[in-house]
């Protein structure tokens with residue numbers, strides 16, 4: 001999915017000068033569609049999985065192991081849930 005700036009799109013559509021009543025109505029419809037579009041849920045957070053044998057922590061998203069927990073994951077950049 002490509003995330004775009006809805007406000008910018010709304011403003012750009014709003015700047016179109018309608019040439020007739022039909023276009024005026026179409027532009028209004030587009031602006032309503034933009035306003036009523038669903039927003040994207042914030043990207044879900046990852047968590048560290050303890051690897052008991054290696055004494056390391058594995059990122060739940062990219063599966064890369066690290067000696068220490070950090071936030072975000074140094075490999076994939078996923079924001080991590082706090083332990084507590």
Ligand SMILES: [Zn+2]
Pocket residue numbers: 059060061062063064073074075076077078
């Ligand atoms: Zn990761």
